[in-house]
Amino acid sequence: MNVIEIKSLTKIYNSSEVQVKAVNGIDINVKEGEFTAVVGPSGSGKTTFLNMLGGLDKPTSGEVKIGGVDIWSLTSRQLIDFRMNNIGFVFQSYNLIPVLTAGENVEFIMQLQGKPKKERAQRTKELLEAVGIGDRINSRPSKLSGGQQQRVAVARALASKPEFILADEPTANLDSKATTSLLELMSNMNKKYNTTFIFATHDQRVMDKARRIITIEDGKILKDEYFNRD
Amino acid sequence: MLFSISWRNIWRNKVRSLVIIFSVALGIFAGVIASAFFRGMADQRIQKVINTGLSYIQVHNPGYQQTSDFANYIPDAAKLTDEIREISNVTGVSRRLLIQSMAASAETASGVLISGVIPDEEKKVTTIHSRIIDGEYFEGISRNPVVIGKKLAEKLNVKVRSKIVITIQDMDNDITSGAFRVAGIYSTDNNMFDESNIYVRFSDIQKLTGFPQNAAHEIAININDNDNLQFILSNVKSITENKLDVQTWKELSPEMNYLTEAMDMYMYIFIIIILLALLFGIINTMLMVVMERTKELGMLMAIGMNKIRIFSMIVLESVLLSLTGGIVGIIIGAFAAKIGETHPIDLSMWAQGYQQLGYDAFVYTSLDTVMLINITILVILTGVIAAIYPAYKALKNDPADALRIE
Structure with a gap:
């Protein structure tokens, strides 16, 4: 079953002198439970593509359907709610709320969703234990290593029970040990919760784990390959 | 959160x-x-x-405040005073005879407002008695004592026991004079007040002017708390059957x-x-x-x-x-x-x-x-x-x- 359906997705940036086609007519579908890497050189359009997929950057033309909903036909308010309930984000520089503890960071999104306190507490505990830092539930991000912060970010992304998780260069700031460990974790989460993961990455280690690799260059899909990693 | x-x-x-x-x-x-x-x-x-003279509530005959006419008085003030004293939370009632006059010493003279008061009643309404800086409050002088302000004493150059002559218009509109002796000198820290207000016994000024014995120009009422003002006001109004002017300090001194x-x-x-x-x-x-x-x-x-x-x-x-x-x-x-x-x-x-x-x-x-x-x-x-x-x-x-x- 397709979680994401993309048709003729185009993004053109107009500067004063030149017109740049960051994404140039991409058509693609993503099925539930996929573990997909979007790769390509810097400036190839990976992040713009992911941003349009995540409802952050409005496409110049084309269509993004998530769970059958054309997200760019929603009002900005509806789109924010849609992101909250359907998309999990993992950022390169973790982007946790520094004044909240690991547990509160995970709980925060569920609070935005209006989930009851008991459910929030239970899920927060469960997720932090699942990502291996259950003992750091009361630690602020500044007291955690980069790898631990990114684990919290993964737990936060999973907290809202999204349709899929978008991760933009999630390993870029991590050392090799932390990268291996995080990839193992995300792979396990993918299997455990059947959550769809889409990464934008340069990292060969991420590519080695991905079961599908979409290569973008000059805003177009150059290759779309599937791999059996079992 | x-x-x-x-x-x-x-x-x-x-x-x-x-x-x-x-x-x-x-x-x-x-x-x-x-x-x-x-x-x-x-x-x-x-x-x-309030404490030096105004009091919380005052009662006057209608029109008195506009004209200060000596003949415009409350005829049965003594009885009224006794009735008002019975209202709860009223701590003092004093009836006053008020008259503009000229007070003169051997050296000079000054215009003053004389308040003819019953000392024991007035003590419960104003604090002049506690502001005596020289002499006594109506004591020590048996005949025609007067209590004057420090500023007036300086102006007239008089001391305790000095004689001053008060010249007033009596009930028959005749000019009459009386010799008074300074029993006490008060100071309220308000120089204007001290210079223009003097106190004599009600009985002394009443005899001098031929004013009716049980009458008064003004009934001043003291109460225990400003919060009770409206309650007491309505009681006093009801006693006077709304025939007299009954006003609170707020109306008497809007400033x-x-x-x-x-x-x-x-x-x-x-x-x-x-x-x-x-x-x-x-x-x-x-x-x-x-x-x-x-x-x-x-x-x-x-x-x-x-x-x-x-x-x-x-x-x-x-x-x-x-x-x-x-x-x-x-x-x-x-x-x-x-x-x-x-x-x-x-x-x-x-x-x-x-x-x-x-x-x-x-x-x-x-x-x-x-x-x-x-x-x-x-x-x-x-x-x-x-x-x-x-x-x-x-x-x-x-x-x-x-x-x-x-």
């Missing part, structure tokens, strides 16, 4: 927040203490006017009533000016906060925090920042004002000028709870106003652009 985030955000940059909190606290402290000082000054002025209102108004203007000055500091801080956290705000928008919540978070942060300073300022100000209620502020260096205007040289502060509540509301309002522009700037951020910031 929004409250928790906003509160914790304040302490992300402790020095910057503490500077703002300290500024707000200092401004509000100044406002509270100034307000308590000027209110205390006004209260003391009013209390002094005194306006004094408190005017002081309060000046204080609100003063505090608003302080808050306006602080407003720009808070706006500046909140703008820095928003600019520093562009990426974080972008992330919050990305993960699903809507504009109302972002706006509320920034407003809440600004309000908490202002309110923390405001509450600290109010607590310290209220504490200082509380001390000032028992330990007066000494203005004796400028005493002469203040006394000319009828104010005390020692000012006891007076704290008004309503004003403290209003100051708190104004501080909250300042926090909200200060956050509007920074919050608007935050909402203008595009999450995708914000997240690209390194």
Whole structure:
């Protein structure tokens, strides 16, 4: 079953002198439970593509359907709610709320969703234990290593029970040990919760784990390959 | 959690927040203490006017206050006085005979208002008896004693036991004179009052003028608490069957009533000016906060925090920042004002000028709870106003652009 359906997705940036086609007519579908890497050189359009997929950057033309909903036909308010309930984000520089503890960071999104306190507490505990830092539930991000912060970010992304998780260069700031460990974790989460993961990455280690690799260059899909990693 | 985030955000940059909190606290402290000082000054002025002669309620024959006509008196004042004395919370009732006259010593003369009083009754209404600085209050002189103010004594160059001659118009409109001897000299710290008011026994002036024995121009009423004013007023009106003019000190001396209102108004203007000055500091801080956290705000928008919540978070942060300073300022100000209620502020260096205007040289502060509540509301309002522009700037951020910031 397709979680994401993309048709003729185009993004053109107009500067004063030149017109740049960051994404140039991409058509693609993503099925539930996929573990997909979007790769390509810097400036190839990976992040713009992911941003349009995540409802952050409005496409110049084309269509993004998530769970059958054309997200760019929603009002900005509806789109924010849609992101909250359907998309999990993992950022390169973790982007946790520094004044909240690991547990509160995970709980925060569920609070935005209006989930009851008991459910929030239970899920927060469960997720932090699942990502291996259950003992750091009361630690602020500044007291955690980069790898631990990114684990919290993964737990936060999973907290809202999204349709899929978008991760933009999630390993870029991590050392090799932390990268291996995080990839193992995300792979396990993918299997455990059947959550769809889409990464934008340069990292060969991420590519080695991905079961599908979409290569973008000059805003177009150059290759779309599937791999059996079992 | 929004409250928790906003509160914790304040302490992300402790020095910057503490500077703002300290500024707000200092401004509000100044406002509270100034307000308590000027209110205390006004209260003391009013209390002094009430205690030295005005009293809380006065009863007159209709038209007397407009003309001060000697023949326009309350005929059965003695009986009325006894009836009013029976009203609960009335602590004193004094009937007075009032007459404008000329008081002369061997050296000079001065125009004065004579109050013919029954000393024991008058003691329960005014505090002149406790302000005697020389001699006694109607004692020590058996025939025609008079109590005069210090300023008048200086003007007439008289001392205790000196003789002064009072010239008045009697009931038959004839000019008549009487020799009185100074029994006591009082000082109220109000030079104008001291120079123009003298007190004689009701019986002495009544005989001199041929005034009816049980009548009076004025019945002055003292009560135990200003809060009971309206209750007693309505009782007195009912006793007089609404045939006489019954007025409270607020009606008798409207300028005194306006004094408190005017002081309060000046204080609100003063505090608003302080808050306006602080407003720009808070706006500046909140703008820095928003600019520093562009990426974080972008992330919050990305993960699903809507504009109302972002706006509320920034407003809440600004309000908490202002309110923390405001509450600290109010607590310290209220504490200082509380001390000032028992330990007066000494203005004796400028005493002469203040006394000319009828104010005390020692000012006891007076704290008004309503004003403290209003100051708190104004501080909250300042926090909200200060956050509007920074919050608007935050909402203008595009999450995708914000997240690209390194």
